[in-house]
Amino acid sequence: MGSLLYNQYEGYMREKFVHLLSDYGLYLVLLILVVISALLSPLFFSYRNISNLLTQSSFTGLLALGMTFVILTGGIDLSVGSIVGFASILYATLLHGSIFTFMPETIFIYKAAPELTPVFPLAVNFLFVLFIGAVVGSISGSISYKIGIHSFIVTLSIMIFIRGLAISYTHGQPLFGVPDYVSFLAYGTLFYIPMPAIIWIFASAISIILLKYMRFGRRIYAVGGDEEAARLSGINPAIYRISPFLFSGVFASLVGIMMCGRMACGDPKIAQGWELDAIAAVVIGGTSLFGGKGSIGGTIVGVLIMGLIINIMNLLEISTYPQQMVKGVIIVTALALQNILAKRSYA
Amino acid sequence: MAVVNSVRPNSTPLLEVRGIVKNYPGVLALDRVHFDVRCSEVHCLAGENGAGKSTLIEIIGGSYSKDEGIILIDGNEVEFSSPKHAQEMGIAVLHQDLPVLPFLSVAENIFLARQPKTKLGFVNYSEMYKRARRWLDIIQADINPQTPLGNLSMARQQLVSIAKALSLEARVIIFDEPSAVLTSVELERLFEIINSLKQEGRGITYISHRLEEIFEIGDRVTVLRNGRLVGTELIRKINKDTLIKMLVGREIVETTGEVIKKDKGKKRETVLTVKGLNRSGVFKDIDFKVDRGEILGIYGLVGSGRTELVRSIIGADPLDEGEIYLYDQKVKISSPKDAIKLGICLAPEDRKRQGLFLGKSVQENITLPSLKKLKRACFLNYKKIAGYASVFVKKMKIVTPGLSQKVRFLSGGNQQKVVLAKWLGMNLKVFFFDEPTRGIDVGAKEEIRNLIRELAHQGKSIIMISSEIPEILRLSDRIVVMYSGRITKELSRDEANKEKLIAYSMGVT
Amino acid sequence: MKKESVQLLKQRVAGLNLGRYLALVLLIGIASFLAPGFLTLRNVMNLLRSFSFLGFISIGMTFVILSAGLDLSVASLLAFSGVIVALMQHWGIYLGHIDQLSFIYPIPFIFITVLVIGSLMGFVNGLIITKLKIADFAVTLGMMVFARGMAYAISGGRTIFGVSAANQFMGRGMIGRIPFVAFLLLFSIVVCSIVLRYTVFGKNLYASGENPEAARLSGINPALYKITVYTISGFFAALAGICMAGRLDLGEPRVAQGWELDAIAAVVIGGTSFAGGQGSVVKTIVGVVIIGLIRNILSLLGILPAPQQMIMGLVLLSAVILQSLGSRKRD
Known part of the structure; x- marks a missing residue:
């Protein structure tokens, strides 16, 4: 047999160990964090704490799903936090009977209808907001790909723009009052599982199917890994470079709608800086910022790790501000580890 | 394994190209080239650097478009619109850098x-996985x-890309210098695979710089030179000497321009000596020395490790082991900065990417390494800088x-x-020139050659890589030939000729 | 030969990029039309002062972008420096005396300490980027979050009211009728322009920004320059932070949110290329003035901060797109 080529593995075991570490190290970290949390507080394994943890993670988790698509193609989407805020206020205004609120006060004084008078039929309101998210995402993606500017700077501009638009929309005012079915999205449970977690799990499942079990997803990996190799195989890179931003926009606007329920209002100022949490989760999950490598599974673990770290810091009664510092350190450390492991295993 | 060596000349070729012409600005890359691959044969393609082999296979593979000529598959004319289209027509190219x-x-x-x-x-x-397993099993x-x-x-x-080619139902498989990255055991294995592919009735095109491989695996060989077809021969009807003659051609080596003999009276002084240089997978056991006022030519085909060697010597790339001596003093060079401090510089092969700052002015490019000398107190003296730059613009006859x-x-x-020019005013001792005259017009080539001679005359030591055989023969005092990461031969000016250079650079010993 | 000289002249004119000066004149015209008092000395001096803070961090950003990098941490470093400079003048805060000034040590040393801390944090950015080979934006994003968190953490999220007279002078003092901070900015511009144009350091920086590989083969160590520019950027962020604390007469972890974007926009509008190796500090200052004027005009028009933000987003996006299209045409 053709074993002539086979006997060239040197240090096979060590190599294997590095691979194991880079493949399963994440789960190990997750496990350690769970143990630490359990030791720190006997309440950790209570239903209340776990469901809280899941609910909190779900919002970042959904953004991180979209971000995974984007980062797999070597891009980055900084606009997601702003889109959450915009979607939240847009959805609230739709429920309150008008979308034409963005006008100078002198021309049009916006007064929210006291009771809920949705502009469109129920589901259409919902879909309309998702559609707007998709439009914003595809604009970012198209400008970045077609003009050849790094998505980082494009989405940065879009981030400022959308946040400004969201705040202008109702002159910065939150819009209170949402119907019960919206609150249900944030506070309801199904078989004792909180609704946001169910949505997150459902969206993760769809993303996994899309990325892992559809040709479409495999092509995203191919384009992200090596655009030239993909082109030689007859793949049109444009679609696979632009559509991840669309997904990211849709997920962000979904989070915006859920936040409406969570806050019982539409608020244009929410979710500032959430893009960083999403990026951090994706990077912790082992997805490479250069594209082509990573998975939704990793991202989910990354989100849980982030959630647990915050949970532990809360248990230790560390205030919000140092928590922010820790996040900054985590992002850079995760990237550094990724680089070091990658160097080891592909030397 | 029963080897089927018979080529049936009457059968319709699987793939045939006729009268292919490809023009690049200023260069005729392919000039009416014919080439065909029949079923159950290995048709080798040979030629020096720049002979047009790569261009030809890129056209066959659908990556480049042709200017003239036709491509026939099973006798029917086709027009490839993309690499994918060529794949669908049953052609698979296994690129060197896949x-x-x-x-x-x-x-x-694979899929x-x-x-x-x-x-x-x-x-x-x-x-x-099952299907991939199956294709991989076929090639064992x-x-x-x-x-x-x-x-x-x-x-x-x-091997994976061979499996991919099989899975694409490719009937013509083109191997572009597969041996460059393989050890001899692996190569043997590859030949077994190629032979079995041949027996299945596929057509193989095999491109290689190594003559013995061509004789081992090939049924026919086509030789290209300067974009022209030299001829197609049955391997069993020719021998190595004939093939080398085909590769070299009958053209007369240019002898214009005086040949400056080295001053024999002067005592030779060794300036740079390298011993046992090694970089795993790139080059191995490199020893050479250069004297004061000497021009050492390095000849080797692309991929022989010559560019990598000089880059490692000046510290631009890492070096695994080996010693470098300057005037018998052992030196350590870990970056180009160290090299320049020691008086060693490199004019790199890819001038636009590695040698120049395209958005900067002539003056800034010329003076960059010498700025430290052009100061008054802490500040740059632009008068001096302009003066310095204009001296070298005049000296080098730069038209700007x-x-x-x-x-x-x-x-x-x-x-x-x-x-x-940027290296001339720095009082350096050793100059590495990597393809100093590539891609420039004839007049400038001659001026640069004269400059190299003049530098040597001033007592500088020069190491010049060149793919142009006439140039290297004319300028060099000695020539070392590299082949797959090693120096295979050192030739004095009197010994060297075109046949020898080509033979040694293709691994003939 | 004559044709070539004409070509050279054309290139020079194109190199000047008159468009942005035209925009500047146009904006001044619009502003003085909208507000009759616009061109009074007093107003101009006020504007000068308000431009200066952004000016400092934009100078730092220019160095970073010249090296083909990007520094997102400048605004956070500014806020952080502002907080420490105030804290060091309220050392008694840890003893319970909140309102009184109590210096940790004499005020000049406080300034020096803060400048050193700012530079050090920039240095860390550069070190991580070059040694661990992580993308510039990712590292500085981490630093941005980290430094802002530090600013909140050491101040406990509170505003520290009142700084010393010396510090106030840094931010709001006047020399004659010209603000001190404008002098400081002018001085920085002159020094930086000289460094960039008349020193080996500057020339090598341009070279290693435009083509790191060619620079390396010319005997330059690009990593060293990368680290240095981030240090410079950190220094200017700290300087801006000190002046800002003086201007506001307080230390505040919330100041300068999003200023990194204004700084990037100023650099890009000024015509310094993201690809590195092209541009200058003076150009950036033109960009700073353009951005400041746009903001000023928007305020004069009575446009609220949020729509202003929208417009700034569009301005940044169009500046980047125009630059990208422009450089494509040139090649």
């Missing part, structure tokens, strides 16, 4: 963009289809409307002169 996706599994690399699907439209992994490659491709050695990656012209807008020859 574009691969290292993080994806072997199976996915990229055409993964098998289940009834529901999902990617059917088990089916994909013991590779797990689920491992990421990047974890495999180059040789095994190559002014010192502030951006280098981007200069011609290739003038750009190259700028690259060289």
Whole structure:
């Protein structure tokens, strides 16, 4: 047999160990964090704490799903936090009977209808907001790909723009009052599982199917890994470079709608800086910022790790501000580890 | 294994190209080239650097368009619109530097963009692994289809791309210098595979710089030279000498321009000595020395490790082991900065990417390394700088409307002169020139050659890499020939001739 | 030869990029039309002062972008420096005396300490980027979050009211009728322009930004320059932070949110290329003035901060797109 080529593995075991570490190290970290949390507080394994943890993670988790698509193609989407805020206020205004609120006060004084008078039929309101998210995402993606500017700077501009638009929309005012079915999205449970977690799990499942079990997803990996190799195989890179931003926009606007329920209002100022949490989760999950490598599974673990770290810091009664510092350190450390492991295993 | 060596001349070729012409600005890359591949044969393609081999296979593979000529498959004319189209017509090119996706599994690399699907439209992994397994088994490659491709050695990656070619139902498989990355055992294995592919009735095109490989595996050989077809011969009817003659051609070596003999009276003084230089997988056991006022030529084909060697010597790339001596003093060079401090510089091969700042002016490019000398107190003295730059613009006869012209807008020859000019005023001792006259017009070539001679005359030591045999023969006092990372021969000026250079650079010993 | 000289002249004119000066004149015209008092000395001096803070961090950003990098941490470093400079003048805060000034040590040393801390944090950015080979934006994003968190953490999220007279002078003092901070900015511009144009350091920086590989083969160590520019950027962020604390007469972890974007926009509008190796500090200052004027005009028009933000987003996006299209045409 053709074993002539086979006997060239040197240090096979060590190599294997590095691979194991880079493949399963994440789960190990997750496990350690769970143990630490359990030791720190006997309440950790209570239903209340776990469901809280899941609910909190779900919002970042959904953004991180979209971000995974984007980062797999070597891009980055900084606009997601702003889109959450915009979607939240847009959805609230739709429920309150008008979308034409963005006008100078002198021309049009916006007064929210006291009771809920949705502009469109129920589901259409919902879909309309998702559609707007998709439009914003595809604009970012198209400008970045077609003009050849790094998505980082494009989405940065879009981030400022959308946040400004969201705040202008109702002159910065939150819009209170949402119907019960919206609150249900944030506070309801199904078989004792909180609704946001169910949505997150459902969206993760769809993303996994899309990325892992559809040709479409495999092509995203191919384009992200090596655009030239993909082109030689007859793949049109444009679609696979632009559509991840669309997904990211849709997920962000979904989070915006859920936040409406969570806050019982539409608020244009929410979710500032959430893009960083999403990026951090994706990077912790082992997805490479250069594209082509990573998975939704990793991202989910990354989100849980982030959630647990915050949970532990809360248990230790560390205030919000140092928590922010820790996040900054985590992002850079995760990237550094990724680089070091990658160097080891592909030397 | 029964080897079928008979080529049936009457059968319709699987692939045939007729009268292919390809023009690049200023260069005729292919001039009415014919080439065909029949079933059950290995048709080798040979030629020096720049003979047009790569251009030809890129056209056959659908990556480049042709200017004239026709491509026939099974006798029917086709027009390739993309690499994918060529693949669909049964042509697979196994590039030397295969574009691969290292993080994806072997199976996915094989079935990229055409993964098998289940009834529901999902990617059917088990089916994909099974099929990949099957294709890998056919070539007896013991590779797990689920491992990421990047974890495999180059040789095994190559087996994967052969499996991919088979899975594409390719009837013509083109190997572009596959031996460059293989060890001899791996190569033997590859030949077994090629022979079995041949027996199945596929047509193989095999491109190689190594003559013995051509004689071992080939049925026919086509030789290209300067974009022209020299001839197609049956391997069993020719021998190595005939093939070398075909490669070299009958053209007369240019003898214009005086040949400056070295002053024999002067005592030779060795300036640079390198001993046992090694970089794993790139070059091995390199020893040479250069005297004061000597021009040492390095000849070797692309991929022989010559550029990598000089880059490692000046510290631009790492060096695994070996010693470098300057005037018998052992030196350590870990960056180009160290090298320059010691008086050693490199004018790199890829001048636009590595030698020039295209958006900067002629003056800035020329003076960059010497700025430290052009100061008054802490500040740059622009008067001095302009004076310095204009001296070298005059000396090098750089044609430019002014010192502030951006280098981007200069011609290739003038750009190259700028690259060289920046080293002239620095009182350096050793100059490495990597392809100093590539891609520039004849007049500028001659001026640069004269400059190199003049530098040697001033007592500088020069190491020059060149692919142009007449040039290297004319300029060099000695020539070392490299072949797959090693120095195979050192020739004095009197011993060297074109036949020898080509033979040694192709591994003939 | 004559044709070539004409070509050279054309290139020079194109190199000047008159468009942005035209925009500047146009904006001044619009502003003085909208507000009759616009061109009074007093107003101009006020504007000068308000431009200066952004000016400092934009100078730092220019160095970073010249090296083909990007520094997102400047605004956070500014806020952080502002907080420490105030804290060091309220050392008694840890003893319970909140309102009184109590210096940790004499005020000049406080300034020096803060400048050193700012530079050090920039240095860390550069070190991580070059040694661990992580993308510039990712590292500085981490630093941005980290430094802002530090600013909140050491101040406990509170505003520290009142700084010393010396510090106030840094931010709001006047020399004659010209603000001190404008002098400081002018001085920085002159020094930086000289460094960039008349020193080996500057020339090598341009070279290693435009083509790191060619620079390396010319005997330059690009990593060293990368680290240095981030240090410079950190220094200017700290300087801006000190002046800002003086201007506001307080230390505040919330100041300068999003200023990194204004700084990037100023650099890009000024015509410094993201690809590195092209541009200058003076150009950036033109960009700073353009951005400041746009903001000023928007305020004069009575446009609220949020729509202003929208417009700034569009301005940044169009500046980047125009630059990208422009450089494509040139090649």
